[in-house]
Amino acid sequence: MLVQVKTFRDFMEVRRIRNECRTKMTNDQSHISIWRQFRFYYSYKFNRYITVYMWRGGLWNVCIGYGVIHRIGGKAWLTGGIGKGFRGLGFGEAVFKALISSLYEDAWLDVLSDNIEALSLYRKLDFVETDRRQTKYGEAIVMCRKYEFNL
DSSP states (O other): OEEEOOSHHHHHHHHHHHHHHGGGOSSOOSOOOHHHHHHHHHHHTTOTTEEEEEEEETTTTEEEEEEEEEEETTEEEEEEEEOGGGTTSSHHHHHHHHHHHTOSSOEEEEEETTOHHHHHHHHHTTOEEEEEEEETTEEEEEEEEOOOOOO
């Protein structure tokens, strides 16, 4: 079940998974300190340009993944991650489908070119490559999924 992150405890669970996924991130991969997470949590409560979701499930209703919608430069940028023990089970697809379904505009993301699993998922979800750029972590592929209006 995808739920919006509301409490500091929720943010700490997302922080744990984000830190597990940091070797696959296109941006800052440094460990998120508790202080940095605390500052982000309080700024997030008043920020209408970012929405953070977490995927809860399993026997103990734990956080197994997260998804984020950032509004930057008039575009909706998506990011997310799945905890190590839950990868390859379809949760990433579920998280990104839920993020996409909450949008009424094009969805954007970037992914490292060597992240084969994520690239495969994004292509399956109809994202197409629009650009490539170098980051300090490697080559990033910028992808877009066009919004489709359905009745």
